[in-house]
Amino acid sequence: MFVAIVGLTIALTIVAAVRTRTRADYYVAGAGISPLKNGIAIAGDFLSAAAFLGISALIYSGGFAGLIYALGFLTGWPVVLFLMAERLRNLGQYTFADAAAFHLDPVPVRLIAAAGSLTVIIFYLAAQMIGGGKVIQLLFGIDYGYAVAGVTALMLLYVVFGGMKATTWIQITKASLLLFAGTLMSIMVLWRFDFSFGRLLANAVAVHPHHAAILRPGSQFSDPLAALSLGVSLVFGTAGLPHILMRFFTVRDGSAARQSVFYATTFIAYFCLVIPLLGFAAIAILMPDARYFTGGDTGGRDLIGGLIGGANMATIHLADAIGGSLLLGFVSAVAFATILAVVAGLALAGASAVSHDIYRNVIARGNVSEATELRVSRLAAMALGVIAAMLAYGFQHQNVAFMVSLALSVAASCNFPILIMTLFWRGTTTRGVVAGGLLGLVSATVLILLSDTVWTALLGLADPPMPIANPALFSMTLAFAGIWLFSVTDRSMRADAERNGFDAQLLRSELGDRAVR
16 A cells, blocks of 8 residues: 555656646646645645644644644644735745845845745755654664655655646645545544543543643643744744745636635644544553553553654554554555655755756846756755755654744744735835845754754753744744844835835735736
8 A cells, every 4th residue: 555655656746747848837837736726735735744743743742732733833824825825926936035036136035035945945854754764664664764765765756857746746646645544543533432532532641641731731831932932933934934835836826826725724724623633542542552662561661752663653553553554554655645745845945946046046147048947956956855864864853743843933034024024014125135034044043053952952962052942933023123124224225216116016916917917
């Protein structure tokens, strides 16, 4: 079953590769995807290893406190729907930097937008590859390093040969399979507990080492400020994810982009209801069963850290416990297809930032053939894959949902402020965007490096200087303040022209192609 589903994705890539002829085909599937299909693909992009494996693992480890991730991911979608989807589609062609640079100096704006995108994508890619490597390691018993290398090779196959057309159809396929798998497992779990969620929770409380504490919120956070900062990164980081923003350009117009987000929100909301159920079911069903822990029946086993493959594999083990090897094979294959599809979308967005924003529009100033640009894009995808694989190896013991939250912190601190200010504030100037974007990007990255995630877990140092792992509350505030301050103090002639150019941008963002006509 595993080989069949992976083989299906490869077959889709081969078909798409034959039909990918132009730059528009490769980047945005020729802007020919329908709103419903694009909505399913967006949901597929977002329902990654962080959702399917990471959130259930957080709930398995700490109970209801893990729900902040599911709710934060979901809450970000209305921001995208009402504020950004239609305007972005009307202003851009391939990447969100197209929209950000519409009435500003394109060279520095594209550079800062590309830097933010690439930082987010590398963090996000590493998180997905951790999940993929763990699934392969658990199923086939091979070394984790070889497993990550295999994930990287398959991802590059999708991106290098199939582009956005292949990635879109793989996302549609795996999103449909993922929603089906989640629904099937939920029904089987509820059937085991007589369709009583209360009985399920009672069993989970009885066997979990923290007992009733798993029903209390906030147990995973050192203080309310840490929870608030995480919430800020989840909500606003969603609106700054480059691989999600890129999907707005795969449909025909702004209205279709808005419809796509509506469909995506519906599917994501449903899945965010399913995931907590699976997390608590993993507690109630797996913890009493010694087969799923290292050491087996030996006394004093670690019910959280001792799960074979780590807590990220809780949903995979749950599939085996309730459905045997057949369901295990299906869910593992779906989880792996989920990871492959998401990393393909991420790599494509990163490659586009390098080839379209940096190479074509900054280095070559538009004087480059489509063939050369596509070649640069494919080389960039390969480089990103290697970097992400190295990070996945270094962070292999981190929770994947937590790793994604770090990517969202950077997205909320750099991409989101740039987009909001350029789309909605007339006073925004190039100097403001570059200074504020750099403040957000650098502060978010440095604070993550100084937090427990890197300072202690990776470098092995004690007493991290930054007590909060997700710094978005501080770094996003710095970015907005920087854009405002450096814009209002910019009295140059170029700044005056940029403020006057905002009116043309506003007309185009609201009316789309009708404004041009």
